[in-house]
Amino acid sequence: MRRIDLNAFRLAQRDTPREINRRIVLNLIRARQPLSRADLARLMGARRGAVSVLVKDLIDEGLVFEGAKGEAVRGRKPQFLYIDTRRRSVVAVDLRPTRTSVMLTDVVGEPLAGPSTFATPSDPQKFIEVLAERIRVLLDEHGKTGCCEGIGVVVPGMVDRTGSRVLFAPRLDWKDVPLREPLATATGLPVQIENSGKACALAQMWSAHGPAAPADFVFLSVSDGLGVGVVVGGRLLRGRHNIGGEFGHVPINVDGPPCACGANGCWESYVSNLATLSRYFGRPLSPHKPIPPELATFTIQDLIARARGGDRKAAGAIQATGRYLGLGLAAVINAVDPSRIYLSGEITTAWDLIESALNDAIAERV
Amino acid sequence: MRRIDLNAFRLAQRDTPREINRRIVLNLIRARQPLSRADLARLMGARRGAVSVLVKDLIDEGLVFEGAKGEAVRGRKPQFLYIDTRRRSVVAVDLRPTRTSVMLTDVVGEPLAGPSTFATPSDPQKFIEVLAERIRVLLDEHGKTGCCEGIGVVVPGMVDRTGSRVLFAPRLDWKDVPLREPLATATGLPVQIENSGKACALAQMWSAHGPAAPADFVFLSVSDGLGVGVVVGGRLLRGRHNIGGEFGHVPINVDGPPCACGANGCWESYVSNLATLSRYFGRPLSPHKPIPPELATFTIQDLIARARGGDRKAAGAIQATGRYLGLGLAAVINAVDPSRIYLSGEITTAWDLIESALNDAIAERV
DNA sequence: CGATATTGTCCGTTGAACGGATAAAATGCG
DNA sequence: CGCATTTTATCCGTTCAACGGACAATATCG
Numbered sequence A, B: 001m002r003r004i005d006l007n008a009f010r011l012a013q014r015d016t017p018r019e020i021n022r023r024i025v026l027n028l029i030r031a032r033q034p035l036s037r038a039d040l041a042r043l044m045g046a047r048r049g050a051v052s053v054l055v056k057d058l059i060d061e062g063l064v065f066e067g068a069k070g071e072a073v074r075g076r077k078p079q080f081l082y083i084d085t086r087r088r089s090v091v092a093v094d095l096r097p098t099r100t101s102v103m104l105t106d107v108v109g110e111p112l113a114g115p116s117t118f119a120t121p122s123d124p125q126k127f128i129e130v131l132a133e134r135i136r137v138l139l140d141e142h143g144k145t146g147c148c149e150g151i152g153v154v155v156p157g158m159v160d161r162t163g164s165r166v167l168f169a170p171r172l173d174w175k176d177v178p179l180r181e182p183l184a185t186a187t188g189l190p191v192q193i194e195n196s197g198k199a200c201a202l203a204q205m206w207s208a209h210g211p212a213a214p215a216d217f218v219f220l221s222v223s224d225g226l227g228v229g230v231v232v233g234g235r236l237l238r239g240r241h242n243i244g245g246e247f248g249h250v251p252i253n254v255d256g257p258p259c260a261c262g263a264n265g266c267w268e269s270y271v272s273n274l275a276t277l278s279r280y281f282g283r284p285l286s287p288h289k290p291i292p293p294e295l296a297t298f299t300i301q302d303l304i305a306r307a308r309g310g311d312r313k314a315a316g317a318i319q320a321t322g323r324y325l326g327l328g329l330a331a332v333i334n335a336v337d338p339s340r341i342y343l344s345g346e347i348t349t350a351w352d353l354i355e356s357a358l359n360d361a362i363a364e365r366v
Numbered sequence C: 001c002g003a004t005a006t007t008g009t010c011c012g013t014t015g016a017a018c019g020g021a022t023a024a025a026a027t028g029c030g
Numbered sequence D: 001c002g003c004a005t006t007t008t009a010t011c012c013g014t015t016c017a018a019c020g021g022a023c024a025a026t027a028t029c030g
Helices: A016-032 A037-044 A048-060 A124-141 A180-187 A196-207 A273-281 A293-297 A300-308 A312-336 A346-365 B016-032 B037-044 B048-060 B124-141 B180-187 B196-207 B273-281 B293-297 B300-308 B312-336 B346-365
Strands: A064-069 A079-083 A089-095 A099-106 A111-119 A148-155 A165-169 A174-178 A191-195 A217-222 A226-232 A340-345 B064-069 B079-083 B089-095 B099-106 B111-119 B148-155 B165-169 B174-178 B191-195 B217-222 B226-232 B340-344
Touching: A016 A037, A016 A048, A016 A079, A016 B016, A037 A048, A037 A079, A048 A064, A089 A124, A099 A124, A111 A124, A124 A180, A148 A180, A148 A196, A174 A180, A180 A191, A191 A196, A196 A217, A196 A226, A196 A340, A217 A312, A217 A346, A226 A312, A273 A300, A273 A312, A273 A346, A300 A312, A300 A346, A312 A340, A312 A346, A312 B312, A340 A346, B016 B037, B016 B048, B016 B079, B037 B048, B037 B079, B048 B064, B089 B124, B099 B124, B111 B124, B124 B180, B148 B180, B148 B196, B174 B180, B180 B191, B191 B196, B196 B217, B196 B226, B196 B340, B217 B312, B217 B346, B226 B312, B273 B300, B273 B312, B273 B346, B300 B312, B300 B346, B312 B340, B312 B346
Parallel strands: A089 A148, A148 A191, A217 A340, B089 B148, B148 B191, B217 B340
Antiparallel strands: A064 A079, A089 A099, A099 A111, A165 A174, A217 A226, B064 B079, B089 B099, B099 B111, B165 B174, B217 B226
16 A cells, blocks of 8 residues: 555546646656657557647647657658747846856757846845846847746855745845845746755756666766755655755764854864865855955866876875765765766866775765 | 756656656655645645545555545535555564564554564574574454554564665574565564664654654664664665665774674773673673673663662763763764764663763764 | 558547435424 | 435446558568
8 A cells, every 4th residue: 555645645546647737748758759649659658640630739728839740760750749938038148156047948948048147236126126127138049038037046055945035145145135035026028036056957867868867867967066956756855944964064064164154063064165176175164254366266277287287186186075075975875865866066077086085974974 | 057867867757747746746745644635725826626626546445545525614624634554564573692582563653462472493494493483473363364464574684685685683693684575484474674773763753743743863772782873864874785774883982892893992892781881790791692690680771770879889880871972972073974873772761861961972073 | 552550530439426396304493 | 115316336438549450652672
């Protein structure tokens, strides 16, 4: 017997099978397009007749359209189906502590225009003003003002459950900042906000297909901070307050150095780019003091270049980061045991330098 | 559009609604019995006719039976329905490092006989022999030999994905021990093995109902070791190798004392009962040395009694455990953000002693 | 040109939910 | 006691969508 959530179940009704199969058809077309009705029937194990009816509905609703005819070795040529992305666009905003970038994409994420970037104003209200103006110009320039479905904003911090406000973004020094409603009224478009680690994980989930696409994985994005997204059983882990998966502030050492979040010895404070740089310069970071000048101008790429140029201190700092990455990943593996871990960020360009330290650290703890 | 796992979807067929509704009926009866057909129809939002047909099938299959008639203020009396637990029993085995207990229950977990306990033999083969004999006697004594559905074994360690072997149980010093098949052949019954933390979480999930039953929670069982079970979205977190949710070996301090698992500074090595006792006696534990005699005879209850009796060193050791519990729970909260955390183990009887230290530690890091 | 293969549609059948009517069983009131 | 009322449970015709197979359209090959 399988457990059913008795507080939130839905009775199966006469049209439930159709709804389920309709979703399967949409997902299959999106993932494997172009695809004919017969292909769908084979993939789904359904009758061709049933598929035709479902596809007809989707075409009538404008979600799918018939494109070119395909090639067949013999027999009638298949009529290919596509997700209808014409005349429907989306604005993607990547809000980072230093710069914010804006771009226009279609509904499956293919870029249409941009990105254009601007320095992030630290005042939220100012930020919303500048961003709204940028979006207005972008849509106007590309004649998409009438057909934009909405705006998606990616934020380096915690977002509340409803996706309305930024609860806490330490690097921006934002606390409980309303973002969705002000931006929606300023632009007249629907707005979605998402944490950066979670957004990366969602993007990975929706873009990866084929037999190798895992249903349980962790996405790690190392930059100024540490963004983490966890997918379990094909669903993004959000938890009660939408802060689930925040491994960035899991401890490496509870007696370690202070972190911007207020706690001590968080993973982020060992592996972020700033942490790596401060390790190199021997300048411990203080959460509430300004960032030392040599860290603000010097980038992690510069550090990697020095390491490759023979600077042993640079190589050591990078390798230490590799070790701490591995120690934290070991905790992630113990905690969620994912099928795969995706690592992104500038530091991955120095993979050859960190690989062994990272693997040793994982082996030590798993 | 909702994401569907394209590697493991199931086409909705003509009988899919019935299967779904059948499961809803079974779950509702199990959770809220006794219940009439009319009650079910109201709870499900379905026609009474549809419910009658579903219930008829379940009765024919012997999963449900009609019991006594209920009372009604007016009108025809309802015919109550129950999950059929008659003539169907299960053997529950709790394998612990020192002692193993065996009991007989019905299929919804109500105890029928036992528990009886015996000292756990450290040799797996010997253990299986002794356990099989105990089970044979237990079934024989209660005349349940013919109608036992199977055996469930709870193990303080990692179990492989298929539930066949114990991968690693540090306190037992078992590594990759086959358990299911030998026990099944020795008893002639189907065997299920589960990790102790996961089993506690599953038990909690199946026993808690009503509007307050959370779909995301963490169960923490503090004893000789630290068992953790994580439920996300109503499903137990298992991960790729069935070691998901093993927060016991997440680090508190990667430079901390060695743990039985081979790593350093694991949460378990700060908060287990043995850790608390060794803190009191000022006797650091070594993973591969025998447990010091004062720790083997002295129990955590004794320590709590001393603390209550005014022994400040005892109170300090317990409060330190409370603090470390809080630090680890903060990591759990950051990682999975559960709606609720269940804490079990002898240490909870000293809740008044640990509460403030625990809450302070959580507040520090979340 | 005919055999064959493939795609897509059409249509009668079937299983299960839907909607309402009816029977059964109990209570309350005149 | 008889009758209205209420609640439970069943019955039956309807409807929706999957099922299963037939068929037309379209292409290739010998």
